[in-house]
Amino acid sequence: MERLVDELYRDDPERADAVVFGRRTDVTRRGFLGGAGVAAMSAAVGAPVVFGANLPGGLMPAAFAQEAKKDAPPAAPRGPQRLDFPGKDPNLVVLGDRPLVAETPEHLLDDDTTPTAKFFIRNNGQIPEAAREPDAWKLTVDGEVNSRLELTLGDIKKRFPARTHRTVMECGGNGRSFFTPQARGNQWTNGGAGCAEWTGAPLAEVLKAAGLKPSAVYTAHYGTDVHLSGDPKQVTLSRGVPIGKAMEPHSLLVWAMNGEPLSNIHGGPLRLICPGWPGSTSHKWLSRIWVRDREHDGQGMLGASYRVAIKPMVPGGKADDSNFRILESMPVRGIITNPPNGTKLAAGTREVSLRGAAWAGELDVARVDVSIDFGATWQPATLAPAKNRYDWRRWTASVKLPADGYYEVWVRATDTEGKAQPHVAGGWNPQGYGANPMHRIAVLVG
């Protein structure tokens, strides 16, 4: 039954609705023309779909959104692969082993400050050996500067003021798995993000010490992690930011995370943090900043990498490399961190408290709203203040549940420019950046 349903929805969602549940959507693509479909669907889910009449047509009911397991051999690993890594929470979900990539399920982002153990992992290359003497770590600043600098981490700590900010760090591909058709790359849900306290020296101070020439336009970042092929001539990743972003006071050369020396897996002993922008600009194991007289063209800067379409393209269509612009600020995103997806509540429960987080790249979050009726009605959540710019906003809300049954709680954050999260991932691009549809959880009462 499950496989049949999967295939039907994959091939023709509206026909699947009609075949499986006997429902047909009206021209507005919302709601049903008949009630029989809801009843059939409720029977299949095993509980009443309380606001089933609002479920958009052609959207597979969440309870069937399980991926089809196609002809998996008996020995194949099943379900999410949990992370087994020293110092990291075993409930992180591994998206890839080589390179090691692991995301944090939304309900594990329930702390105001994300503990290091729960912080997501993204590597592009091999994981280097940990530095034996962190303070002897060397950083070179060269290119369009008056004086080339070679600084040890010890020098940086001595010469420049230390700042601590709590800022969101987010993978540029966060949300990628929500694209239809599937976009290429690690299939992040919302867990390629966390909000930690980063301590370091403002990059601006170091660039000022080097003396920027008028020709300075863009930074180019290099680290010591070796390319996956093992070829030392290949650059694993080299991205950069415009000088304006580099000079922004929250762009830091970081040596401590949550009050502890920055661990190797998070890029220690020295990394960049360029908050609000794709995490690839926050280079790990940072060894060189090359100040350039033009937009950087390093590994990960060109083609469709870390870029989004300028003119909207047909999802799944052929990409024209001239139609992409660099993804700078990350889009607005909200998540529900409690209760966890799949929470069962006692029969008769008529109210549930919600907690979550929301952030908006370079912008602030203007509002967060929640819905328990598939977006038909919304109510505002209460936002906690931000500690500093680029911090996330923790939010709380309480919703009333009119009856026992199956609910989905949806959250929608809106940024200070009035942009809200869409219903489905928009702006499809082949490598899957910028997907920020509303987060939803399933809750069963009784």
Place this chain on the structure above:
Amino acid sequence: MPLEGLGLNRLAASVWALAAVVVLVALPALDSAGQSKRVRPPQEEPEHYPDGPNREDTFYFCTPCHGFKIVAAQGMSRARWNETLDLMVTRHKMPDVQGADREKMLDYLASAFPERTQPGGWKNPFAPK
């Protein structure tokens, strides 16, 4: 030597296989206290993935550099799989296999991991088993 099944240039195949050894030997990891430990990714086998012609060749062609889990996590049309191989060539210096050998890999990739058009990304724990 599975790569020979694809009739690859032997030199390229050897370099690729050597790279595999380098990657496997040189994948260190350390815990937060800086203690050196080696974290071995779970052993992957071609049999863990959907059966089909050219599975072994495709598996051994991709895995010198990266795990196959990331391959199996994709779902793409044949044309986009082809673009993906092009991307691996231009961006990561994968040997540029063309002709019948590429077609064989595309046959496997496009049939084992075809384009999925249903909404992805979110799993419902109450889904009927």
